[in-house]
Amino acid sequence: MNLHCQTLLALAIVSITLGIFTVRLFMPKKKSGCGKGCDCGKS
Amino acid sequence: MSATPDGPSLIALIGNPNAGKTTLFNALTGANQHVGNYAGVTVAVKSGHTYTPHGRKVRVLDLPGCYSLRANSPDEKVALDALHGQLPGEPVPDLIVCVVDSSNLERHLQLVLQVIELGLPCVLALNMIDVAERNGLRLDPVKLSEELGIPVIPMQANAKRGIVELKQALRLPRPIAPVTTWTHLHDDPETGRRLFINQLCELVARRPNAHQQTTSDRLDAVLLHPVYGWLALIGIFFTVFWAIFSFAEIPMHWIEAGQGSFGKWVESLMVEGDFRSLLVDGVIGGAGGVIVFLPQIVLLFLFIGLLESSGYMARAAYLMDGVMAKAGLSGKSFLPLFSSYACAIPGVMAARTIHSSKERLVTIFVAPWMSCSARLPVFFLIIPLLMHENEGSWKQALTLFAIYGLGTATAFIVARILRGRLGEDISPGHFLLELPPYRTPQWGYIFRHVLDRAMSFVKKAGTIILGLSILLWALSTYPKSNSSEPAEALAHSAMGRIGAVIEPVVKPLGFDGRMGTAILTSFAAREVFVSSMAILYRVEEAENEEQTRNQLRDKLSAATWPDGRPIFTPLSLISLLIFFIYALQCLPTSAVVARESGSWKWALGQFLFMTGFAYAASFLVFQAGKLIGF
Numbered sequence: 001m002n003l004h005c006q007t008l009l010a011l012a013i014v015s016i017t018l019g020i021f022t023v024r025l026f027m028p029k030k031k032s033g034c035g036k037g038c039d040c041g042k043s
Numbered sequence: 044m045s046a047t048p049d050g051p052s053l054i055a056l057i058g059n060p061n062a063g064k065t066t067l068f069n070a071l072t073g074a075n076q077h078v079g080n081y082a083g084v085t086v087a088v089k090s091g092h093t094y095t096p097h098g099r100k101v102r103v104l105d106l107p108g109c110y111s112l113r114a115n116s117p118d119e120k121v122a123l124d125a126l127h128g129q130l131p132g133e134p135v136p137d138l139i140v141c142v143v144d145s146s147n148l149e150r151h152l153q154l155v156l157q158v159i160e161l162g163l164p165c166v167l168a169l170n171m172i173d174v175a176e177r178n179g180l181r182l183d184p185v186k187l188s189e190e191l192g193i194p195v196i197p198m199q200a201n202a203k204r205g206i207v208e209l210k211q212a213l214r215l216p217r218p219i220a221p222v223t224t225w226t227h228l229h230d231d232p233e234t235g236r237r238l239f240i241n242q243l244c245e246l247v248a249r250r251p252n253a254h255q256q257t258t259s260d261r262l263d264a265v266l267l268h269p270v271y272g273w274l275a276l277i278g279i280f281f282t283v284f285w286a287i288f289s290f291a292e293i294p295m296h297w298i299e300a301g302q303g304s305f306g307k308w309v310e311s312l313m314v315e316g317d318f319r320s321l322l323v324d325g326v327i328g329g330a331g332g333v334i335v336f337l338p339q340i341v342l343l344f345l346f347i348g349l350l351e352s353s354g355y356m357a358r359a360a361y362l363m364d365g366v367m368a369k370a371g372l373s374g375k376s377f378l379p380l381f382s383s384y385a386c387a388i389p390g391v392m393a394a395r396t397i398h399s400s401k402e403r404l405v406t407i408f409v410a411p412w413m414s415c416s417a418r419l420p421v422f423f424l425i426i427p428l429l430m431h432e433n434e435g436s437w438k439q440a441l442t443l444f445a446i447y448g449l450g451t452a453t454a455f456i457v458a459r460i461l462r463g464r465l466g467e468d469i470s471p472g473h474f475l476l477e478l479p480p481y482r483t484p485q486w487g488y489i490f491r492h493v494l495d496r497a498m499s500f501v502k503k504a505g506t507i508i509l510g511l512s513i514l515l516w517a518l519s520t521y522p523k524s525n526s527s528e529p530a531e532a533l534a535h536s537a538m539g540r541i542g543a544v545i546e547p548v549v550k551p552l553g554f555d556g557r558m559g560t561a562i563l564t565s566f567a568a569r570e571v572f573v574s575s576m577a578i579l580y581r582v583e584e585a586e587n588e589e590q591t592r593n594q595l596r597d598k599l600s601a602a603t604w605p606d607g608r609p610i611f612t613p614l615s616l617i618s619l620l621i622f623f624i625y626a627l628q629c630l631p632t633s634a635v636v637a638r639e640s641g642s643w644k645w646a647l648g649q650f651l652f653m654t655g656f657a658y659a660a661s662f663l664v665f666q667a668g669k670l671i672g673f
Contacts, residue, residue, distance in 0.1 A: 005316075005318075006313075006314075006316030006317045006318035006319065007316065007318075009317075010316075010317035010318045010320070010321045010520075011317075011517075013318075013513060014514065014516075014517040017510050017514055018514060020510065021510055
C-alpha cells in the first residue's frame with residue numbers, strides 16, 4: 001500500500017468514526033424507564 | 044388483574060430486604076440480576092419471564108425490598124405502587140409471592156400479613172430453609188399454611204430447591220386469602236399483627252437450642268468488636284487493594300507482551316504511512332493501552348462480590364454508622380457510597396433506600412468522590428511512576444489506599460457541611476440494619492457478575508475509547524507539517540494547537556498542554572486519559588524501541604519542558620492524582636444524578652463544584668509544594 005493510499009484510508013476511517021459519533025450524539029435516546037418501570041437497576 | 048382461567052399471568056415477588064427475592068427471580072427467570080448478602084441491593088422493579096410446568100408463560104416482577112407497606116422511602120413506594128397496579132404500564136399482579144427468610148420468620152411475617160390484608164392472592168415462599176435448618180430451627184410449613192390460609196412452599200432459591208413446587212403453584216388461579224383473624228386481636232393493627240405472629244411462631248417454629256451461639260454470632264463477636272472490628276475492617280480493605288496490585292501483575296504482563304508483539308507484527312506488515320500509524324499508535328496504542336488494566340478491574344469486582352455475598356458488607360455498614368453520623372449521614376448511606384467505589388451510577392441509584400430526602404441528596408452529591416473503577420487505569424498509570432518500579436507492591440497498595448481514603452474523607456467533610464446547610468429533617472429517621480448470617484459466597488453469581496463487568500469494560504474500550512483514540516490520533520496528526528521532527532509535527536497539528544491554548548490554564552497545576560488536552564478528552568470517559576497520553580506522547584515512543592512492560596511510563600518519565608526540566612515530577616504527578624480524585628468526569632453519572640435528584644440544576648451544580656474543587660485542590664498542592672521547595 002503506497003503512502004497516498006494509506007493517507008486516504010486513514011482519513012476514511014477517521015471520517016467514519018466522526019460520523020458515528022455525530023449520529024449517536026443526535027440520535028434520540030432510548031428511555032431506560034428506571035425508577036418508574038422495569039428492566040432497570042442492573043448494576 | 045389479567046389472570047387467565049389457567050392461572051396467573053403476572054406475579055410479583057415481595058419481601059423484606061435480603062430475603063432472597065432477586066436470587067429467586069434469577070432462579071425463576073434465568074436472569075443474571077445482581078444479588079448480594081445485604082439489604083438494599085434491588086432499588087427498582089425488574090421484569091422477567093418464567094414458565095409453568097405446562098409451558099405457560101408468566102411474567103415475574105422483582106420488587107425492591109421493604110419492611111412494611113407504609114412507603115417510607117422511594118424504593119418502598121415503588122414496591123407499593125406495583126402491588127396497587129400504579130406503575131406505568133403495569134396492571135395489578137395476579138399473584139403475590141411473599142418471599143421470607145425462614146431463619147427470621149418473626150420479623151418477615153409482618154409484611155406478609157400486610158400483603159394478605161390488601162386482599163390479593165398470595166403464596167408464601169419460605170426461602171433459606173437450609174439456613175433455618177442449620178440454625179436448628181424446625182418449621183411446620185403445613186401448619187403455617189393452615190393458619191395463614193395461603194400455600195406455603197419451603198425453598199432454597201440459591202440451590203433452586205422448591206422452584207418446581209413454586210411453579211406448580213402458578214398453574215391455577217389462587218383464591219384470595221380468608222379475612223384476617225389478627226385484626227380482632229387488638230385495636231392497633233400493628234400490635235394485632237405482632238400478637239398473631241407470636242402465637243403463630245409458637246405453633247409452627249421450634250428451636251430446641253435457641254440459646255446456642257451460631258457461627259455467625261461467634262464471628263460477629265470479633266468482626267463487630269469496637270477495636271478488633273475496626274482492625275479487621277482496615278485489614279480486609281487493605282488486603283483487597285494489595286491483592287489488586289499483586290495478583291494482577293502476571294496477566295497484565297501477558298497482555299502488555301501480547302500487545303507489544305502485535306504492534307510490532309502490524310508494523311512489519313506495512314510500509315510507513317498514515318494508516319500504519321493509525322493502527323499502531325491510535326488503535327493498538329490507544330484502546331489497547333486501556334485493555335491492559337482489565338485484570339485489575341476484574342479483581343476489584345471479584346473482591347466486592349466476595350464481600351457482598353459473604354455477608355461482611357452489612358457488618359462494614361454497621362461499623363461505619365458512627366463515622367457516617369459524624370458526616371451528618373447514617374449507615375443507610377454506607378451501601379450507596381460503597382457501591383460507588385465500583386461505579387457511581389448504581390451508587391447514586393442505591394441512594395433510593397434512604398428515607399430522608401435531605402440525606403439522600405447529600406449522599407448523591409458526594410457519591411462520585413468515592414473513587415470508581417474508571418479512575419483505576421489512571422491511578423495505575425501514575426502510582427508506579429510516583430513510586431518507581433523497585434518499590435514493593437505494598438507501597439503502591441498503600442498509596443492507592445490513601446487515594447481512596449482522601450476521596451472518602453473529603454466526601455464526608457463536604458457531606459457534613461452540606462447536611463448542615465440543608466437543615467434537619469421534619470421527621471427524623473432511624474437506621475435499622477439487618478445483619479444477615481455469614482454465608483458461603485455464591486460463586487456462580489459472583490463470576491457471572493465479574494464477567495458482565497469485564498465484558499462491559501472491553502466493550503467500552505472497543506467502542507467509545509477506540510473511537511476517541513482514532514479521533515485523537517487524527518487531531519495529533521493533521522494538519523501535517525513539512526518537518527520530519529516529531530515534536531514539531533505534533534506542535535503543528537490540531538492537538539498541538541489546542542494544547543498551546545490550554546497550557547496557560549493547566550500550567551499552574553504543573554501540567555503541560557498535552558496533559559491538559561488528555562484531561563480535556565477524559566471528560567468523555569476517564570479511562571480515555573490513558574490512551575490520550577499514549578497517543579500524545581508518541582514522540583518519545585518513536586525514539587524508544589525497547590519492549591519493556593512500562594513502555595508508556597518510560598515515555599512519560601522522559602518527557603520534558605522546552606527548557607529540559609522533566610514534566611512528570613513527583614509534585615506534578617501528585618497534582619494530577621489530586622485532580623483525578625476530585626473531578627467529576629463522567630457524563631452518564633451527571634445524567635443519573637439529574638434523574639434521581641429530579642433536577643438538572645443539582646447535577647450541573649455538582650459537576651461545576653467538583654471540577655472547580657479539583658482544579659483548586661491541584662493548584663494549591665502544586666503551588667504549595669513549589670513554595671516549600673519540592
